[in-house]
Structures are given as C-alpha cells and as structure tokens.
Amino acid sequence: MAPSWIPQATDDGSFTFFSETFGETFHSTQGARAEAFVKFVKATHLAEKATRDRLNLLDVCYGLGYNTAAALETIWTVNPACQVQVYGLEWDATVPAGAIEPPLIQSWSPAVQTVLKSLAEQHVCQTDRLQATLLIGDARQTIDPVIQSGFAADAIFFDPFSPRRCPQLWTVDFFQRIVRCLALDGTLATYSRSACVRSAMVEAGLTIGTIPMNDELHPTHEWSQGTIGAWTTAGLHPLTRMEQEHLCTRAAIPYRDPNLTDSAEAILSRHQQEQKICRRESTSSWRRRWKIT
Numbered sequence: 001m002a003p004s005w006i007p008q009a010t011d012d013g014s015f016t017f018f019s020e021t022f023g024e025t026f027h028s029t030q031g032a033r034a035e036a037f038v039k040f041v042k043a044t045h046l047a048e049k050a051t052r053d054r055l056n057l058l059d060v061c062y063g064l065g066y067n068t069a070a071a072l073e074t075i076w077t078v079n080p081a082c083q084v085q086v087y088g089l090e091w092d093a094t095v096p097a098g099a100i101e102p103p104l105i106q107s108w109s110p111a112v113q114t115v116l117k118s119l120a121e122q123h124v125c126q127t128d129r130l131q132a133t134l135l136i137g138d139a140r141q142t143i144d145p146v147i148q149s150g151f152a153a154d155a156i157f158f159d160p161f162s163p164r165r166c167p168q169l170w171t172v173d174f175f176q177r178i179v180r181c182l183a184l185d186g187t188l189a190t191y192s193r194s195a196c197v198r199s200a201m202v203e204a205g206l207t208i209g210t211i212p213m214n215d216e217l218h219p220t221h222e223w224s225q226g227t228i229g230a231w232t233t234a235g236l237h238p239l240t241r242m243e244q245e246h247l248c249t250r251a252a253i254p255y256r257d258p259n260l261t262d263s264a265e266a267i268l269s270r271h272q273q274e275q276k277i278c279r280r281e282s283t284s285s286w287r288r289r290w291k292i293t
Helices: 032-042 066-078 094-098 110-122 139-148 172-181 195-203 241-246 264-277 283-289
Strands: 054-060 083-090 124-126 130-136 153-158 182-190 207-211 226-230
Touching: 032 066, 032 182, 054 066, 054 139, 054 172, 066 083, 066 110, 066 153, 083 139, 094 110, 110 124, 110 130, 130 139, 139 172, 153 172, 172 182, 172 195, 195 207, 195 226, 195 241, 241 283
Parallel strands: 054 083, 054 153, 083 130, 153 182
Antiparallel strands: 124 130, 182 226, 207 226
16 A cells, blocks of 8 residues: 555545545545445446446546446446446556555455456456456546547546546536547436536536435535536436526636646636636625525
C-alpha cells in the first residue's frame, strides 16, 4: 500500500481514503460501500438490466474500485452468466493498489476481489464473463480510446472529487466527451447535485433527474443524493420545483474547458468571471426563498 493511503472507517463499517491533494475523502463518510450501491448501482437500475446477456460499464474516477465492485456483485447475483465489459478511468494508480489490502477488500466476494486485484496490479482483467481495463492518466485524455472503440455504456459512474476541488472533470466540454460513450438506453449517475454540474449535463445533451433522499425528514440543505442523466425521461425521478429554480441561479453557470487542458485555477477563474457578468438570480436569494439553511 502506498504509505499515504491510510484506511478511514465510514459509518457503514467500510473504509475509504483521504486525499491530501484534494482535501476530501474518496467516499461519503456516512458509508463508502453504501454510497456505491445507492448512488451508482441502484440509481442506474443495474439489478433490472442484469437480466441481459451483456452489460457495459464506464467508471469515471475508478479510485478504490467500489463502484465497479458493487456493480459486479449486483449483476452476477442476478445473472451469474452476464457478460460484462468495464472501462475504468483513474488518475493515480496507487489508489486502486492501496485498496486491495485488508481490510478494504474484504467486504467483497472472492470473485470480485480477484477482479479488483487484477485491475490494481495489471490494469486489466479477463475471465470467461468479464473484460475489464483500467486506464491510468488524465481522464480528459484517457477517454479518447474508449470513444474511438465505439463503446456504449449501459451505466456510467461519474465520481470525481467535488466540483470546486476538481473542476477539470465537471466541465461542459468533458461531459460532452463522456456522453459519447453512453448507450441510447444507458444512464449516467453522479453523487453531485450541484447546479453547475446539472447545467453542464444538460448542455452536453442529457435529460436529468434527481436521486431523491431516502426519507422525508431530511434537513432542507440536503435535498438530493445526486443526479441521473439519460437521453430520455424514462425512469428518471423529475427535479422538484426548488431544484428547477436552482438551475436559474448564478450557481448554475457551468464550468468550461474548451481544449480539455486547462488547470483547475484557470477553470475556476473563468467560471468566476462568467458569474460576475451574468444577470441571473443570486444563489443566496434562492436559498432564502426556499428557507435553505
């Protein structure tokens, strides 16, 4: 394990890492494993899709591999014969390498543990029912061979660090590349409910829906668990009026990176300038109207 990757327990008993570079954990501290199943696997309806003979998955920001692992556990529980192809995009190869050490890997079945180890050590895994490839580097560039291969994902897990910490991967321009890999009936899931992210997804051509909270007694500032993108509205949970109005505020100005090479600082600066000159409602006004504390 890379010395810097120290397992941190989350509320559901699973573990995550903390990134000093981005100042965030890789998963929700409320439950790393639960997040993979709820915000990515369940949100993309993989249990229902698993009855098919073949499924394609694209895992953007593979990290510890939890989203891919949760997907494979779900698919093969429903249909052990399902043929799966996976592309994972990851910047730092030491992260998946660190994640195959105990106790992190022990929550997965032996078959999935084998997949995670192979991807971490060799960046490929081929079995009689799986073809998986882990591409290491800047996802803005490593997505290119996936696009060129004609890959059509039934589910895309979009899981970078938060937009303010890693704006490079939340731009309109990057989403436009990513959606070229989305099948006509595929779904893209992300944990982000940010207005700028949702606007970028819409500008990239997607129809969006919300991942609703599990209960009605949640705080007003926790109105969604994330966002789903698809080519049609079928199966999407529509945005609430509050969420729709959020997309009309300054917060909804999306990040841009025309050449897919800009630094985080350049993207944030451009975004700030766009917000200054726009005539949209302020986000603080929207929050007051909806009594969001």
